[in-house]
Amino acid sequence: MKFLVTGATGYIGRNLTRKLVDLGNDVCVIVRPGSDTSFLKGLAPSVRLATYSGSISELQTILAEFAPDVVFHLASYFKADHITSDVVPMIEANVLFGAQLLESMRVAGVNKIVCASTAWEHFEDSDFDPVCLYAATKKAFEDILTFYAQARGLSAVILKIFECFGPDDPRRKIFSLLTDLSSQNAAPLGMTAGQQRLHCVYIDDIVAAFIAAGDDLLKIEQSGVQTFALSSDRPVSLRELVADFEAVVGRSLPIIWGERPYRQREVMEPWSKGVRLPGWVPKVSLRAGIAKLIKNQD
Amino acid sequence: MKFLVTGATGYIGRNLTRKLVDLGNDVCVIVRPGSDTSFLKGLAPSVRLATYSGSISELQTILAEFAPDVVFHLASYFKADHITSDVVPMIEANVLFGAQLLESMRVAGVNKIVCASTAWEHFEDSDFDPVCLYAATKKAFEDILTFYAQARGLSAVILKIFECFGPDDPRRKIFSLLTDLSSQNAAPLGMTAGQQRLHCVYIDDIVAAFIAAGDDLLKIEQSGVQTFALSSDRPVSLRELVADFEAVVGRSLPIIWGERPYRQREVMEPWSKGVRLPGWVPKVSLRAGIAKLIKNQD
Numbered sequence: 001m002k003f004l005v006t007g008a009t010g011y012i013g014r015n016l017t018r019k020l021v022d023l024g025n026d027v028c029v030i031v032r033p034g035s036d037t038s039f040l041k042g043l044a045p046s047v048r049l050a051t052y053s054g055s056i057s058e059l060q061t062i063l064a065e066f067a068p069d070v071v072f073h074l075a076s077y078f079k080a081d082h083i084t085s086d087v088v089p090m091i092e093a094n095v096l097f098g099a100q101l102l103e104s105m106r107v108a109g110v111n112k113i114v115c116a117s118t119a120w121e122h123f124e125d126s127d128f129d130p131v132c133l134y135a136a137t138k139k140a141f142e143d144i145l146t147f148y149a150q151a152r153g154l155s156a157v158i159l160k161i162f163e164c165f166g167p168d169d170p171r172r173k174i175f176s177l178l179t180d181l182s183s184q185n186a187a188p189l190g191m192t193a194g195q196q197r198l199h200c201v202y203i204d205d206i207v208a209a210f211i212a213a214g215d216d217l218l219k220i221e222q223s224g225v226q227t228f229a230l231s232s233d234r235p236v237s238l239r240e241l242v243a244d245f246e247a248v249v250g251r252s253l254p255i256i257w258g259e260r261p262y263r264q265r266e267v268m269e270p271w272s273k274g275v276r277l278p279g280w281v282p283k284v285s286l287r288a289g290i291a292k293l294i295k296n297q298d
Numbered sequence: 299m300k301f302l303v304t305g306a307t308g309y310i311g312r313n314l315t316r317k318l319v320d321l322g323n324d325v326c327v328i329v330r331p332g333s334d335t336s337f338l339k340g341l342a343p344s345v346r347l348a349t350y351s352g353s354i355s356e357l358q359t360i361l362a363e364f365a366p367d368v369v370f371h372l373a374s375y376f377k378a379d380h381i382t383s384d385v386v387p388m389i390e391a392n393v394l395f396g397a398q399l400l401e402s403m404r405v406a407g408v409n410k411i412v413c414a415s416t417a418w419e420h421f422e423d424s425d426f427d428p429v430c431l432y433a434a435t436k437k438a439f440e441d442i443l444t445f446y447a448q449a450r451g452l453s454a455v456i457l458k459i460f461e462c463f464g465p466d467d468p469r470r471k472i473f474s475l476l477t478d479l480s481s482q483n484a485a486p487l488g489m490t491a492g493q494q495r496l497h498c499v500y501i502d503d504i505v506a507a508f509i510a511a512g513d514d515l516l517k518i519e520q521s522g523v524q525t526f527a528l529s530s531d532r533p534v535s536l537r538e539l540v541a542d543f544e545a546v547v548g549r550s551l552p553i554i555w556g557e558r559p560y561r562q563r564e565v566m567e568p569w570s571k572g573v574r575l576p577g578w579v580p581k582v583s584l585r586a587g588i589a590k591l592i593k594n595q596d
Contacts (some may be wrong), residue, residue: 091393
């Protein structure tokens with residue numbers, strides 16, 4: 001099959017691209033000029049590279065020429081706390097680019113898409129209360145998506161991601177912080193009281209969810225938007241996560257609990273109302289995932 | 299009081315600006331370079347003109363210097379049926395500019411806004427099913443607005459407009475079409491079967507709603523988004539509207555009913571689930587409004 005991937009230079013995107021190639025598919029990735037595409041080494045000739053520098057005509061050409069069976073849309077601009085200079089690039093990446101992509105799909109007759117989204121649209125288990133501007137822009141894109149599904153025959157699956165972790169994640173997130181703290185002679189670090197609970201899902205399971213969602217789309221003809229949650233079997237508190245980390249590395253981490261306040265809109269309990277992607281269950285336990293992460297780090 | 303108006307060169311915007319000035323307020327309007335600002339003649343010195351050519355820093359300067367009590371956000375890019383070349387300007391005008399405005403308000407400490415929106419977000423009385431891409435982009439902006447209200451203390455009112463009519467409306471809409479048809483020797487025009495029903499509200503009533511919503515915001519301190527419908531007392535079918543038009547002009551209009559099909563997503567029944575703006579009732583009846591429109595046209 002032929003799959004188009006946006007955001008292929010990101011952590012989930014590059015792992016998804018590699019897996020799609022391993023499964024024998026033709027893959028086209030859309031990248032910005034100047035993006036680091038070193039992750040593609042060894043994947044050619046199954047992966048073709050298409051460049052997008054802001055113009056919808058570039059996307060129209062890519063969609064028309066490659067004619068993918070399914071589009072995986074993972075491109076996004078993420079900041080947990082935005083500053084003023086983030087507003088324009090965030091809207092451009094998370095709303096404008098997505099709208100251009102959908103319009104180009106419509107023109108080219110490509111009508112299946114799987115989109116990465118975030119459980120952070122649902123602060124305090126709300127139907128919609130975005131934790132941050134990033135989450136609001138993801139929802140804004142989904143409104144545009146709804147138009148193309150309701151009025152233009154698009155079939156879409158939105159996958160709402162919680163915490164994703166795995167080896168070689170370049171993003172500065174909690175798992176990379178804990179990895180750093182597990183090295184010998186790491187300096188003590190002040191953290192919050194650690195009662196916030198997280199759904200942690202290993203990267204291979206996230207990738208498997210995207211592939212399963214794409215397979216599901218290939219089997220259906222009706223248009224519309226379906227939204228699913230990529231939740232783990234049980235959310236763990238940050239304290240529990242650290243305890244698991246310590247058990248795996250066989251060393252206690254130098255954390256000073258309660259030294260920092262929770263952030264203004266800290267997510268204490270993850271969204272619980274989402275329906276998990278049917279047929280998908282995460283296979284890698286938290287401890288097994290941490291072990292893979294640590295092993296790869298050595 | 300000090301009011302900032304976006305979209306002041308549009309039909310509702312210019313009427314709102316004039317009314318705000320008539321009521322003795324200071325008004326600042328944000329216009330694009332090259333916009334036709336002839337409507338401002340006679341309104342100076344109560345109206346100051348600020349130019350926005352795409353940069354958020356321009357908006358930050360305007361908001362900080364003028365420090366309005368309330369912002370009226372009416373700027374939008376409207377197409378009932380978009381084509382590919384509309385996608386970028388529509389997202390830029392309806393989402394990106396709005397996000398820049400909200401961020402600039404936050405930085406300047408301006409926290410009250412009244413936003414124009416559309417009942418077309420609610421095809422077939424849905425909670426959200428946009429009739430067209432325009433309606434989807436309005437909703438996308440409202441998601442961004444929700445973030446600033448929930449997380450940054452903004453107080454917002456969204457007013458959902460149905461059909462607005464009045465004299466000197468430059469927009470090619472049903473009322474201008476009927477005005478043309480009411481002139482002697484107008485050529486016959488094929489229309490749909492005419493059973494679609496519309497809420498028609500006269501421009502002065504629309505303007506009064508915006509001013510009432512602004513007044514309400516000035517009285518409250520709590521943040522959040524409130525959404526209200528600017529509906530008439532009773533929707534009329536296009537056939538009934540034409541009958542009223544004919545009664546006022548004293549002449550039958552040369553319409554061939556049923557010659558054209560309804561459009562793909564024709565709104566046959568207007569959104570009925572909206573809560574009307576409290577304390578506001580339209581005062582100008584359909585016939586009285588048509589009479590004013592015709593009189594002004596002569």
